[in-house]
Each structure stands twice: as C-alpha cells, then as structure tokens.
Amino acid sequence: MSAESEPSPLHKAYREDRREVVAELIDLARSHTTTTDQAGSFAACAIEILFWQDRFTEAADLAEEVILARGATGQSLTRMDIPFDMALLAAEKYAGVKAAPRMQRLRTGVPEKSVLGRRLAWLVKAMADRPLERLLASPQTCGGPSAEVTGPATGHLGRPYGNLGTSERRVLWEAVRNANRFDLGRNLHEFGEPPVFESALWLAGWYQYTGSSSDAEEVLVRALDVWHPLELWDILPEGPVLQPVLREAVTDRVRHHYLTHPIEPVGTAP
Numbered sequence: 001m002s003a004e005s006e007p008s009p010l011h012k013a014y015r016e017d018r019r020e021v022v023a024e025l026i027d028l029a030r031s032h033t034t035t036t037d038q039a040g041s042f043a044a045c046a047i048e049i050l051f052w053q054d055r056f057t058e059a060a061d062l063a064e065e066v067i068l069a070r071g072a073t074g075q076s077l078t079r080m081d082i083p084f085d086m087a088l089l090a091a092e093k094y095a096g097v098k099a100a101p102r103m104q105r106l107r108t109g110v111p112e113k114s115v116l117g118r119r120l121a122w123l124v125k126a127m128a129d130r131p132l133e134r135l136l137a138s139p140q141t142c143g144g145p146s147a148e149v150t151g152p153a154t155g156h157l158g159r160p161y162g163n164l165g166t167s168e169r170r171v172l173w174e175a176v177r178n179a180n181r182f183d184l185g186r187n188l189h190e191f192g193e194p195p196v197f198e199s200a201l202w203l204a205g206w207y208q209y210t211g212s213s214s215d216a217e218e219v220l221v222r223a224l225d226v227w228h229p230l231e232l233w234d235i236l237p238e239g240p241v242l243q244p245v246l247r248e249a250v251t252d253r254v255r256h257h258y259l260t261h262p263i264e265p266v267g268t269a270p
Contacts, residue, residue: 040077060091078114138239216249
C-alpha cells in the first residue's frame with residue numbers, strides 16, 4: 001500500500017486494535033508539524049483510548065500539554081471540552097492528581113469566553129461542593145430514589161414489547177431510566193437490549209450495584225452496538241471506565257471488546 005493510501009491514525013482507530021494506534025496518536029498530538037486543530041483531535045482520540053487502559057495520569061498530562069501549547073490559538077480545540085475536562089477530573093479520581101490547580105492554570109491559556117475556558121471555570125467552582133463522579137461522564141443513579149414513569153411511555157408499558165416500534169422502545173427505555181425504575185428496566189431486558197447507549201449504561205450500573213455482575217458485563221458488551229461517535233476523534237465512550245460502579249463491571253472481556261471491536265465512523269448512526 002502506498003503512503004498516499006495509508007489510512008490516517010484517526011481512521012485506523014475505528015478499525016484496528018486501538019492499543020496499537022494510541023502511541024502514534026500521542027506522538028502526532030505533540031508534534032510541531034501537526035496543525036493546532038489536528039493536534040486537538042489526535043489528543044482527544046488518544047485520551048479516550050488511554051481511559052480504557054486506566055492510564056489516567058498520562059491522559060491528564062497529554063490534555064494539559066496540548067492545551068498549554070495550542071489553546072491560545074486553536075479555535076477548534078477551545079470549542080471542545082470533552083474529553084479534556086474528563087481527563088483532568090479522572091486523574092484526580094483515580095490517580096490522585098488534583099484537578100482544580102491544573103484547571104486554574106489552563107484557564108489562563110485559552111480564551112476566557114471559549115467553550116473550554118467556560119467549562120474549566122465552571123468546574124473549578126463545581127468541584128467544591130459536588131462529588132467527582134457526578135461531574136464525570138454518564139453519572140449513575142443506581143441505588144438512588146425512583147419515581148413514577150410519566151408521559152407517552154406510560155401507554156407503552158402496557159403493550160407487548162415485541163409490538164413496540166424502534167422509536168417507542170427508545171421513549172420507553174428513556175422514561176424508565178429517567179424515573180430510575182430498575183424493576184421495570186430489568187423486566188424490559190427480558191425482551192430485548194436497551195436501544196440507547198445511556199439507557200444501557202444505566203441498566204448495567206444497576207445490575208452491578210445489585211450484585212448481578214455477569215448481567216452488567218453482558219449489557220456493557222452489547223451496548224457498544226448502540227454507541228455512535230459524535231466527532232471524528234470520538235472513538236470510545238468514557239462513561240464505563242470513568243464511573244465507579246460501572247468500572248467494576250468492566251472486565252477484561254469488556255475492555256478487550258471496546259478496544260478492538262470495529263466502530264462505525266461518525267455520521268453513520270441510524
């Protein structure tokens with residue numbers, strides 16, 4: 001294959017073992033020959049992979065390095081917050097590296113009114129009175145209070161699951177998740193998998209919380225089929241490895257599946 005036809009590292013990350021691509025992504029994010037916008041994308045993609053390898057200190061160091069080096073001039077970079085904010089928070093949660101001092105320092109290197117600048121400023125204040133897991137991606141409600149299911153989903157509850165269309169199933173699962181009704185979610189799961197990724201994470205979290213680790217593992221494996229990237233660099237979801245309860249369900253099988261299973265590129269979601 002000629003050099004011209006070689007897929008870019010971002011595209012390789014969709015199809016190949018991401019553990020074998022991450023070093024190249026990190027090198028490109030740090031390279032002086034890479035444009036600022038490219039550096040941000042390469043770094044973001046690498047950070048998501050590093051999360052899945054539990055390399056939280058490296059992820060936060062890379063986020064800090066790229067923001068300091070490129071944040072003053074990188075318009076695309078400063079329009080991003082995830083996964084850079086998640087890298088700083090996760091390093092505190094799982095590696096003991098304090099996030100607030102870093103965020104204060106990084107704020108001075110990006111435009112004050114940019115997405116990233118505003119996000120860092122907000123997080124510094126929010127961290128003072130909120131637990132980190134509530135600020136990390138896909139916060140969990142397992143173990144918390146439940147409520148009644150309301151809205152159009154109430155009509156779907158009384159119908160056979162097999163008779164519900166795709167959109168009706170989405171509405172039903174979302175309503176059950178919003179009401180935090182694990183009893184109903186467990187019943188629905190007897191007839192099919194959650195059709196939306198966040199609903200799958202909610203269900204897996206509850207299974208793990210209640211001691212059904214094998215069910216949590218299975219839900220997480222199957223959930224990748226309904227996860228879709230939102231950006232070209234968005235190669236893996238962060239929630240399963242950032243949320244404390246979900247992390248307990250991320251077995252070697254789950255980790256291998258997410259790091260090696262081909263992903264459909266951004267823009268191909270149904």
